[in-house]
Amino acid sequence: MDSTDDAPASAAPGLQARKKLAAMHRIQEAALDLFEERGFDDVAIEEVAAAAEVSPRTVYRYFGSKETLVIWDEEDEPAVSPLAPQFAAEDPVGALREAMRAGFAALGPADLRLMRRRVALVYRHPGIEAALILHAYEKSRRIAAAVAPDADRALEVQVFAHACVGAVLGAMRHWCLSEFARPPYEFVDRALTLLEHGFTAPDRKRAHP
Amino acid sequence: MDSTDDAPASAAPGLQARKKLAAMHRIQEAALDLFEERGFDDVAIEEVAAAAEVSPRTVYRYFGSKETLVIWDEEDEPAVSPLAPQFAAEDPVGALREAMRAGFAALGPADLRLMRRRVALVYRHPGIEAALILHAYEKSRRIAAAVAPDADRALEVQVFAHACVGAVLGAMRHWCLSEFARPPYEFVDRALTLLEHGFTAPDRKRAHP
DNA sequence: TCCCAATAAGGCAGCCACTGTCAAAAGGCA
DNA sequence: TGCCTTTTGACAGTGGCTGCCTTATTGGGA
Incomplete structure (x- = not known):
């Protein structure tokens, strides 16, 4: 139809x-x-x-x-399918980083203000946060299923997708905790860099390098 | 009675x-x-x-x-604080792996059967899954806050915590999708191994193109 | 042994998120 | 203009969840 x-x-x-x-x-x-x-x-x-x-x-x-009244984002829906091929590339984290960078860059001041209001509400109410996380998980799983339809890699791809969600949501959360002092992309960038390097010994990156 | x-x-x-x-x-x-x-x-x-x-x-x-009727686990509550110091160690993923391994090993057949029932219900109903994810996120953040109370490392530690949650939940999900054919620890192990290595180019691990 | 505070359980009333259904209205097309 | 599709609104109902108050149950002291 x-x-x-x-x-x-x-x-x-x-x-x-x-x-x-x-x-x-x-x-x-x-x-x-x-x-x-x-x-x-x-x-x-x-x-x-x-x-x-x-x-x-x-x-x-x-x-x-x-909850959807808060977490709904107009730009959110059509962005699913065109993202999938990006992640099949050599450097999926880089693809996500670039997608996020472009996404934030495309936001006007009004969009950014709206996003701040929504994020602030999300992290003030656990129920909304739960709905957002679930939404992000399902979206990430749809992308993961498109990238790797075969069963044996499914776990790996899904864990990667969940980790990406965790990274981005963690970044959003700290963006909110910092009272939006710095541009959101900086938090996302830091979070994604962490994913790339792996978590063998994050304590090595302690205060004094 | x-x-x-x-x-x-x-x-x-x-x-x-x-x-x-x-x-x-x-x-x-x-x-x-x-x-x-x-x-x-x-x-x-x-x-x-x-x-x-x-x-x-x-x-x-x-x-x-x-939802709590499904996700509630008696063993879940006291396990928070003793876990924290483990993660401050050199190898946090290894600590989590060991904790999960010990946790599963401690389960009797009845416990395991109960867990299968709960997991199957969780992944059959998004609302229950949302509650479980939120529960896991909050627990992981409590641990993260205990491990790194300082603000500058907070984002990194939280992203790590979220990634761990995503890995474990992804493992549980595939354990369920496999109809519990193999022991759950195998899925967790695979998922955590992925976290250790980082996501620079997971496609390298492909079957054969 | 009995009584009395303290705590937990049950019963009741109510709010509100959410849904199915159907009638009214708005819009498109000849 | 009249017909047909799609959309919107009104109504009623279900059930998750909570506050308040009453009623058991428990534990401790005289």
């Missing part, structure tokens, strides 16, 4: 799809406002819906869960 | 604590039975409580959430 969009498939998302996307942004904005003001647990979906001027049912239809 | 443990608690867990632990085991057993029979989503806490002959309120008091 909608998968093979008509003539202007790639560049034209369709009219209704745009309206839906605009509504999602409006709903997420309203949700973040309320969550920051009164806390995630003390805001009912009904209030978010009222603030965004849609019905509660529509909020659930679009987002599926309360 | 089967409270046959009238013997004085040797290690000082207290009498009531023992009764509570016995009840928790009984409740978890009843929950696993029902979840396996009819699926996690189609079993209400009320039914679990009835099967275990306690009140629903007590189930929540003991476990806090429905």
